[in-house]
Amino acid sequence: MFPFNFEWVWDMAHVIFFGGFWYAISILGAGLTYCILKAAYDTFKGGGESHHHH
C-alpha cells in the first residue's frame, strides 16, 4: 500500500495499481475538501446568495 511496506517493489505493476489507487483517493479527497471548505466559506459569508452566479 505504501512504499515502506514489506511487499512494495518499485515495479510497473505497483506503479500502475497504486498510481490508480492514490490518484482516485486524491481526487475524492480534494473534491471533498473543496466542498467542505467552500461550504464553510459560504456559511460564514452568510445567506444563500453565493451560489446564484452558477
Place this chain on the structure above:
Amino acid sequence: MSKVEHKSESGSEESTGECAAGDTKDDKGLGLGVIFFILAFVICFLSGTLLFPKLLYSKKEQPFNFDHKLHVEQTSDCESCHALREDGSFNGIPKLAKCMECHSETPLGETKDEAVFAEMYVAKEKEVPWYVYSRQPDCVFFSHAAHTKTKGMDCVTCHGPIGTSTTLKPYEENRITGYSRDIWGQNIWGIKKHSWDRMKMDDCAECHKKETGHQGYCFQCHK
C-alpha cells in the same frame, strides 16, 4: 444548468432567513473552540505517548539480575555461553549445566544475585526461567549459523551492546500479542536509530536487501 441546481437554489432561498438568524458573529465561541482543540490535542498526545505504552506492555522482572559485563570480563567472548550446537542450531540462553561449568553451590563472588542463583536454582537443580528479550513469534525461523558462522556477523549488530550491561532491564510483554517489546522496539513510534533497536521483519528485510540484493522468500525466515 440542471434542474437539480435550480431546485436547490430555490430551496436555499427559503432558508435564507434561518441562515442569517444563526449567523451572529461570535468570536468568543471561536476562541473557545481553538482552546478546546489545542487541549484535546495535548491530552491525546500525552496519553498516546505516556499512558498507551503502559497499557500495552506489562512489565516483568527477571528472576534475578545478571551482569553481562562481569561475565564477559571472565570469558572474553559471547560464544562461551551462547554457542552453536554441532547440528548448526543455536543454544540460546545457556541451561543450568552450562553455568555449572564455572559455578558451584558456593557462590564465586559476593553479589546478592549470585546467592539467589545458588540457593534457588543450583541447589534445587532447577532451570532459571529467564524471559528472553529477543524471543521471536512461533512462526519465525532464524539461523544463527548462517549469520554468525557463514557471514561472520557480530552479536552487537542485532542484539546491541548487551555484553557491556551490568543489569537486566525489566522484560516488557505486549499484552495483546504476547511478544517482547524489543521486537517492536522501545520507541513507541517504532523508530530506530541503531540496527539493534528493533527486530521486526522489516529490519531483517532491510539488511537482507542490502547484503544479498533480495529481501528473501517467505520460507527463508518462516516456518
Place this chain on the structure above:
Amino acid sequence: MNKNDKKAHKFGMVIDLDKCTGCGSCMVSCMSENNVPFKEDESNKKDSITWMRVYKLTNGKSFPETEIVYLPRPCQHCGGKGDHGHSPCVSVCPATATDYGYDTGIVSQIYTRCFGCRYCMGACPYHARYFNWWDPKWPEGMEKYLSPDVSPRMRGVVEKCSFCYHRYQAAKDKAYYDGREDIEENEYQTACTTACPAGAIVFGDLYNPAHRVHEIVKPDPHPASINSTVVGKSRNPNVFRLLERLGTNPKVYYLSEREWVRKAGDNYLAGEWDKIKNHHGSESHG
C-alpha cells in the same frame, strides 16, 4: 534469484504408484511431523486437514479385471504457467501470505499472514490446501509433543504441505556449521519420503542430475508440444503429473507402468489418449 542461479534448487518428488500399498504411513508421519491438527470426531473427512492425502482409484472394471491404485497427493508445489513461479494459488493470494521460493521451487504458506479468504483453495485443482475451520485442540499433554520446528496454526487460516521445509532449514544450518556450501541429497528428505515402508516416494532436487528424482523423472526443460506453458515434462514414458496440461507445472511426479493409471492423471477427450500416449514422455527426442 532465478533458476539460472547455480545455487537454486528445484525440489520435487516422484511417487511410484506401483509400489504404493495405500498403507497411509505418509499421511501419519506428515501429520505428526507438521503438527497437523485433528478433530475430535474425524468421521467427516471434508473438513479434515490432510496435507498428504491418499486417494483410491480404480480402473472401473468388474471382477476379475478390477484394479486399484493408491495415489498419495501432497501439495504439488506448482511452478505455474511456463514454470515462472506464478502458481495458481500464489498469484491469487491477496495478502501475499503465500509465495514461490525461486531458490527452492517450494510454495510457502505463512499462517500469521493469511486472513482466511480461501481464494487459494478455490484456485487449487488438487484440493491440496486446507482451511482451519476450528482452533486446534490437542489432547491433554500432547502439546508437549508438538514439533518446535513447525509453527502451529490458528483457526481461520489456510495450511498445506511445505515439503517439510523445516528439514531443509535444519539441513542448511548443519551445512553452515560445517562450512559447506550446500546440502547432500540425503540431508533433506520429507517426512513422508522417509516414512514410506515401500520406498515409493523419492525426493530430491530436479535440477541436480545426480539426484535419484532427476534420474527417474528426466525432466524436459523445453516447453511441451501439447501446451507451451507446460515445462519439465518427464522424458520417462511411465512418469506423469496430475492435470499436467493445465499448465500448473507440479513438482510432484507419479510413476506407473499401468496405462490406465497414467491416463487417470489428466483429462482426455474421447480417443485423445490413444493418439498421444505413444508420444508420452518422448517428446523432445525428435
Place this chain on the structure above:
Amino acid sequence: MDSALIPEGAKRCAFPKFALGIAIVGAVVLWGVYAMGLIWWKGLNQTNMNDNYGFALWIWADLAVIAVGGGAFFTGLLKYIFKVDELKNIINFAVIIGFICYSSALLILAIDIGQPLRGWFIFWHANVHSMLTEVAFCLSCYFAVLTIEFIPNILENRQANKVPFFHHLAHNMHGVMAVFAATGAFLSFFHQGSLGGVAGVMYGRPFAVREGLLIWPWTFFLFTWSAAAFGPCFTLLVTKITEAVTGKKLVKDNVVHLLAKISGWMITTYIIAKIIDTIYWATVTVPGLGLDIDHFYSNNAFYGYWILFTEIIICGVIPGLLLIMKSTRENPTLRLLAIILGVIGVCLNRWVMVLQIMAIPVMSFDTWALYIPSWQEVATTVLPVAYGIILIAVTYRYLPVFPQEKELNAVQPVTETE
C-alpha cells in the same frame, strides 16, 4: 409525530404503521446479526463450507449484490458524464440502492474471512497481482464514492437543510458531483471487472478460466458489462416495488422507459458477447484442456444444461429483446417481466461463476461437491435484504429521494397534522 422530518409536501403513512413495519423487518435483521455474531465468535465452522467447497452461499450473495448495485455507477455515469438529464429523477434512488448493495457486500466480506481482525492485510500487505486485491481496493473506494453521492441527499432532509453549513455542503457537493461520478465509474469498471477476473484467472479450474486481453481475462469485461446492463434493471425493479408498497407513482414513465431502453441495449450487446465467449470457451478452451462441455453439466444432482439455458436465453436474450423493442418495453407487465428476468439472470451468472466452479471436479478421480448452506449462512445472506428494506423505508420517508414525487402526487396540498 415525525412530521417535522418528512419532506415538505410529501404524504407518508402514520408513524406507528411505519414503526411496526420497521420492527418486523428489524427482527429479521436481528436474526441475521445473531448469526453474524456466531460466525465471528465461533468461526467459519458455523457454515457448511468445507475444504472442497470453500466459497459458499453468501459469496454468491456478495457478487450478486455488487452486480445489481451496478445500477448506481452506470446511472451516475449516464447522468453526470453523458449528461442524460432525465435520469436525475432516479439517480438519488440508484445511489441509495448502490449504497445498500455495497455496504452489504463489504459486510459479507468481513464475515467471510477466517481471521476478520486481519482483514486490513489485504490493503496493507497487498499483492497487486491478485484480482481479489483489486476487488478490495476498488470496492472500498467505490463505497466511499457512493457515500459521498449519498450525503447531499441526506443533507436535503428538511431539518438538516436548515443548518446553513449542511445546506451549502449539499449544494457544493451537487456542483462537483460529476468529478465523483467519474471517479466512481473508473473504480466500478475495475472492481466489477476484477470480480470477473477472480474467476477468469483460476487456470487450475477449467470451468472458470478464460483467455483475455493482457492481464485481464474475458470474464473481467463481461462482469463490468453485465453489471452496467443489469444494474439498471434492479434499480427499476426496486423502484417498482417501492411504488407498489407506497401506492404512489414516484418516477415518470419517460424516465423509466429511457433507463429500460438503455438497459435493454446493454443487455443485448452483453449477451451477444457472453454467447460468443461461451461458444469459444466450450469449443476451444475446454477441449484444449482435455474436457468436454458435458463434463460441467452432467453426473450431478443439480447442475445441468438448464442453468446455462436459463442464464443466457431465458434471463438474457429474452429480457434484452423485450427491453429494446418499444412496444414490449412500454408495456408495464412485459417490462416488469423483463427486469425480473434480467435480475435473475445476472444473479444466476454470478452463482455459476462462483459456486458452480467450486462444485465441478477437476481431477479425473475427483467427485462433484454440492452442499446445503447452514442456517447461519442463510441468515447472514438474508441480513442485507432486510437491512436494505429498512434503509429504503427510512430514506424514502425522510429524504427527498424522488424529485418527481410531489408533481406526480399533487392531489391536494398536504397540511401537517399531528
